[in-house]
Amino acid sequence: MDMKKKLSKESKKVLCELGYYYINSREYEKAVAIFNSLIIIDDQLPFRYGLANVFFSKSDYDKALEICRDILDDYPGDTTAKLMMAENLIFKKRDSEAAVLLDQVLGSDADEASMKLARDLKQGISQGISSYAG
């Protein structure tokens, strides 16, 4: 039986929301377990973003960057992974590398929320946001 069919789309969304709930409540181990489980049964990008977000939220920027790089290896034009990678790079005080990725997002046909986030992150870089990070 196809493992992907064991869970409905709605159930996966609910579990993904639960993963983010655990991130917000700083229960990172539970969040990792949820996103890892979702990836095992159905390796979709939103679950990989979720896992990267867990590591970003717990300040494990290297691990988050590793996940973003893996996504970009599989999907080189993925703007969400680029945005997440840029955020992690800013927190690692690697502003110029982050700016390159943000420019790539701004030059793409990404959705409006992603464009706004890219613009705000660029503005944050110009305001020295990385000096407040960490």
Next chain:
Amino acid sequence: MKVSMDSQNILASIQQMQASGSKGADSGKFDSIMEEIQKGDLDEGKIRDFTTNSSGLSNEQYLIMQREMQKQNELFSTLSNIMKNRHQTIQNTIQNIK
């Protein structure tokens, strides 16, 4: 949160004044100015005079502090936008689950 060296000096002098119990302006005047602030009657010039007189800040130090606060306000505004758009981006990814 990181502040510039000038701001750190200003904050240190204010903290020193607080520790020594110095109020700068006399308490009667202080109370009346607080009343005016609460009524919204004070203009920016009066607030500036009051701040420099009561804290012992020079005009230059006051301007430095004001610039620093302006920079921090702008940064908070940017951070707020980042958080809002970050949330929206995450919501969009969840909607894309198949």
